[in-house]
Amino acid sequence: MAQTATTTDCVYCGGHGYVQLLLGGSETCCGCQGTGSETEDDDEH
Numbered sequence: 001m002a003q004t005a006t007t008t009d010c011v012y013c014g015g016h017g018y019v020q021l022l023l024g025g026s027e028t029c030c031g032c033q034g035t036g037s038e039t040e041d042d043d044e045h
């Protein structure tokens with residue numbers, strides 16, 4: 001299938017793929033698993 005899915009910057013990390021921790025350092029964004037983008041698709045939680 002062609003990649004027609006629209007990708008947008010992750011709202012949690014802003015497209016960085018990681019989030020800054022208040023105490024310092026960073027960790028992989030749980031919203032995009034470090035990809036920095038999220039595909040517009042139905043959630044399958």
Ligand SMILES: [Zn+2]
Nearest residue numbers: 010013029032
């Ligand atoms: Zn993210």
